Amino acid sequence: MMRLQFITYFTWLDEELVTVPNFPAWVCDVCGKREYDERAVNWLTTLLSPNAGQTTLPNPPRRRVPPSRRGQNRPTSTE
Numbered sequence: 001m002m003r004l005q006f007i008t009y010f011t012w013l014d015e016e017l018v019t020v021p022n023f024p025a026w027v028c029d030v031c032g033k034r035e036y037d038e039r040a041v042n043w044l045t046t047l048l049s050p051n052a053g054q055t056t057l058p059n060p061p062r063r064r065v066p067p068s069r070r071g072q073n074r075p076t077s078t079e
């Protein structure tokens with residue numbers, strides 16, 4: 001059962017670890033898996049994008065974003 005909770009989202013922007021408190025995510029109350037709200041992730045990605053913001057980085061930012069899971073069959077799922 002996935003429930004909407006507000007957690008702290010972690011992502012890498014260039015060499016900086018960015019934390020976003022109170023980020024909406026769907027958390028499974030059975031196995032504890034987290035699936036960040038897709039719209040919120042898109043919003044944050046746009047917000048952090050050098051093309052959309054005021055920052056002009058020489059290199060594109062390297063982000064480590066948790067793999068998106070959209071409810072397809074997951075062989076490794078424990079649900």
Ligand SMILES: [Zn+2]
Pocket residue numbers: 001028029030031032033078079
């Ligand atoms: Zn689960």
